[in-house]
Amino acid sequence: MTTLQDLDQLKQAAALKAVDYVKDGMVIGLGTGSTAKHMVIALGEKVKAGMTLRGVPTSQETAALARQSGITLIDTENRWDIDVAIDGADQVDPAFNLIKGGGGALLKEKIVAASARQFIVLVDHTKRVPALGGTFPLPIEVVPFGWGSTAREIERLTKSRVVLRERQGNPFRTEAGNLIVDAHIDRIDRPEELESALNLIPGVVETGLFVGRTDILIVGTPQGVDVQYAPRR
Numbered sequence: 001m002t003t004l005q006d007l008d009q010l011k012q013a014a015a016l017k018a019v020d021y022v023k024d025g026m027v028i029g030l031g032t033g034s035t036a037k038h039m040v041i042a043l044g045e046k047v048k049a050g051m052t053l054r055g056v057p058t059s060q061e062t063a064a065l066a067r068q069s070g071i072t073l074i075d076t077e078n079r080w081d082i083d084v085a086i087d088g089a090d091q092v093d094p095a096f097n098l099i100k101g102g103g104g105a106l107l108k109e110k111i112v113a114a115s116a117r118q119f120i121v122l123v124d125h126t127k128r129v130p131a132l133g134g135t136f137p138l139p140i141e142v143v144p145f146g147w148g149s150t151a152r153e154i155e156r157l158t159k160s161r162v163v164l165r166e167r168q169g170n171p172f173r174t175e176a177g178n179l180i181v182d183a184h185i186d187r188i189d190r191p192e193e194l195e196s197a198l199n200l201i202p203g204v205v206e207t208g209l210f211v212g213r214t215d216i217l218i219v220g221t222p223q224g225v226d227v228q229y230a231p232r233r
């Protein structure tokens with residue numbers, strides 16, 4: 001049986017491999033979550049060893065960890081030029097499409113991934129799935145105004161149960177002040193089409209589908225770290 005501690009070690013192994021792709025002087029998009037945390041700490045070690053790096057954090061949590069680790073952060077409300085973004089994911093399909101947003105950070109994560117020259121994704125082996133959906137609901141960030149109608153439109157489109165995310169009995173708020181609804185979709189066969197259709201619903205800010213964005217997938221497995229380059233697109 002794989003324990004949570006074992007999985008954390010596999011995430012850390014993937015993160016340590018990812019920092020091999022980071023070179024002196026780069027601007028790094030810093031993802032969010034328990035896997036990305038290992039990467040930020042590892043980058044901090046590189047900085048302590050003399051490397052010059054600057055980071056673009058995808059959450060306040062990551063920003064705090066990056067500062068503690070000695071990584072200089074760039075002004076996120078100015079123009080940026082990101083060399084490589086490194087982040088975790090909740091699910092990965094065979095074409096390296098992702099579901100992200102389990103922690104609610106999907107909006108900034110997608111903006112950063114979209115603008116980076118290279119996007120490296122870190123997962124443990126349990127997150128690889130034959131098709132997205134099923135075991136992990138799709139997070140969708142929506143504006144609070146009329147969120148119930150937005151959720152109903154999402155239900156109509158996806159023919160799935162759509163649930164408002166809560167934290168400690170209250171609606172979960174993203175850093176942008178929005179809500180998250182989780183769509184329990186059995187199987188997402190055409191993620192690109194679904195992403196486009198969801199983005200056309202008024203009130204949808206962004207979805208946790210990351211389609212065709214992954215350049216390098218680094219998987220921590222009990223047999224070692226597996227590095228795979230995205231299929232050509």
Ligand SMILES: O=C[C@H](O)[C@H](O)[C@H](O)COP(=O)(O)O
Nearest residue numbers: 033034035088101103104105
């Ligand atoms: O909103 C959270 C992010 O998309 C995370 O990168 C994703 O949920 C994976 O998180 P973890 O590495 O903690 O499993």
